[in-house]
Amino acid sequence: MGNGFVSRGFQRRRRPPDELADRLPPGQYVTDDYPVLSAGPTPHIETDAWGFRIDGMVGQEREWTWDEFQALPFETVPCDIHCVTKWSKLGTNFGGVSVDALLEGVEPKGDFVMEYSYGGYTTNVPLADITGGKAWVVTEHEGEPLPREHGGPARMLVPHLYFWKSAKWVAGLRIMDHGEPGFWEQNGYHNYGDPWKEQRYWGD
Amino acid sequence: MGGLTWQLGGVVELVEETPRTKSIALALPVWPGHRAGQHVDVRLTAEDGYQAQRSYAIASSPKDAYVVITVERLDDGEVSPYLVNELRPGDQLELRGPLGGYFVWDESLGDPLLLLAGGSGVVPLRAILRHRRVVESTVPARLLYWARALDDVIYRDELMANVFGDSVDIRLMLTREQPEGWRGWERWTDMELLQEVTWPARERPLVYVCGPTPFVDKATISLIALGHEPGRVLHEAFGPTGV
Numbered sequence: 332m333g334n335g336f337v338s339r340g341f342q343r344r345r346r347p348p349d350e351l352a353d354r355l356p357p358g359q360y361v362t363d364d365y366p367v368l369s370a371g372p373t374p375h376i377e378t379d380a381w382g383f384r385i386d387g388m389v390g391q392e393r394e395w396t397w398d399e400f401q402a403l404p405f406e407t408v409p410c411d412i413h414c415v416t417k418w419s420k421l422g423t424n425f426g427g428v429s430v431d432a433l434l435e436g437v438e439p440k441g442d443f444v445m446e447y448s449y450g451g452y453t454t455n456v457p458l459a460d461i462t463g464g465k466a467w468v469v470t471e472h473e474g475e476p477l478p479r480e481h482g483g484p485a486r487m488l489v490p491h492l493y494f495w496k497s498a499k500w501v502a503g504l505r506i507m508d509h510g511e512p513g514f515w516e517q518n519g520y521h522n523y524g525d526p527w528k529e530q531r532y533w534g535d
Numbered sequence: 536m537g538g539l540t541w542q543l544g545g546v547v548e549l550v551e552e553t554p555r556t557k558s559i560a561l562a563l564p565v566w567p568g569h570r571a572g573q574h575v576d577v578r579l580t581a582e583d584g585y586q587a588q589r590s591y592a593i594a595s596s597p598k599d600a601y602v603v604i605t606v607e608r609l610d611d612g613e614v615s616p617y618l619v620n621e622l623r624p625g626d627q628l629e630l631r632g633p634l635g636g637y638f639v640w641d642e643s644l645g646d647p648l649l650l651l652a653g654g655s656g657v658v659p660l661r662a663i664l665r666h667r668r669v670v671e672s673t674v675p676a677r678l679l680y681w682a683r684a685l686d687d688v689i690y691r692d693e694l695m696a697n698v699f700g701d702s703v704d705i706r707l708m709l710t711r712e713q714p715e716g717w718r719g720w721e722r723w724t725d726m727e728l729l730q731e732v733t734w735p736a737r738e739r740p741l742v743y744v745c746g747p748t749p750f751v752d753k754a755t756i757s758l759i760a761l762g763h764e765p766g767r768v769l770h771e772a773f774g775p776t777g778v
Contacts, residue, residue: 338579344613518636
């Protein structure tokens with residue numbers, strides 16, 4: 332794509348450590364910060380008012396209160412996260428419940444999912460991308476309760492896709508029989524969002 | 536999808552807005568037009584093939600002759616020091632866009648415009664104000680602009696000359712350093728200040744907030760607490776969190 336173009340006088344100033352270089356997708360840079368990007372104001376949800384649902388085209392709808400959610404099998408998830416705004420954070424740890432565990436007994440009747448959040452945010456993912464040990468609903472980051480500005484009390488974690496696919500303040504998953512674009516997907520961002528294929532925008 | 540292809544633009548002009556900030560005017564071979572508030576992705580390529588990409592807000596009106604981005608130099612950055620210190624007129628810059636469909640304004644929206652800028656968050660809001668002037672929109676507009684000091688105020692002459700006409704009300708807040716005799720605001724975005732300088736929610740302004748994350752977070756939460764509908768408070772944040 333570059334057609335041999337070189338930006339006169341430009342030199343690399345950031346370099347990820349060699350052992351991490353192959354974990355950095357194209358067009359990304361490593362940050363030690365944890366920047367925030369949201370589509371709406373940060374909602375304030377107390378855990379005693381919090382609930383998580385799985386609904387839509389399912390054999391059995393499920394809903395959990397905060398206390399019920401705490402009783403589910405908890406996993407620590409070491410992962411790398413990649414934001415479409417170009418930063419990546421490598422080797423970070425979240426803690427929560429795998430979507431596989433949440434789907435037990437639900438009997439999904441569609442192959443598509445809309446993640447929906449307190450505050451109205453939505454993002455769409457294929458069901459196959461959040462099952463098989465690929466996605467979690469997380470309530471901890473680095474062993475601490477997930478901060479509100481990072482999606483607390485609970486957010487989705489789908490680390491193999493750009494991070495907008497990991498809905499903050501997640502309230503539930505809606506199983507659907509067809510794909511529908513969520514919030515950013517309606518606003519110019521890629522429908523699938525694979526960082527290794529640099530699927531940032533429509534048409535990428 | 537033509538807007539999303541990488542292309543080489545010619546650097547026509549560089550304007551120093553502040554000691555850390557430059558506006559870069561670009562002549563682009565293909566430009567489908569943009570909406571005020573959108574951004575572009577810029578990509579730099581080194582001799583060894585290494586590439587770095589960043590997003591920058593568009594500062595120009597869709598009807599201006601050139602596409603302009605305004606870039607603030609971050610000293611530990613990789614792309615912004617190049618754009619601010621190294622780039623010269625006549626150079627080429629690779630970019631694609633316009634991008635983003637959420638934080639945008641056009642005249643058909645109609646409502647009073649309330650714009651809140653923190654630092655270089657003023658850039659897309661300046662595009663909105665320029666566009667409002669070019670299309671001769673008569674909606675009332677107010678810009679609240681927080682900067683550290685007078686020397687950090689981007690587009691200062693343009694804003695102070697009130698080139699946007701009488702209908703734009705500009706309020707400057709200098710949070711760290713005020714010139715002698717400064718009679719304006721000095722405070723950060725607390726609730727009482729916002730109550731004083733914004734329009735009441737019952738006037739139903741369309742609100743655009745852009746700046747560093749802690750600024751955007753605090754301002755949007757306060758505006759909603761003051762009764763503004765969450766769906767009418769559009770915002771775009773950048774940079775690390777304060778935590």
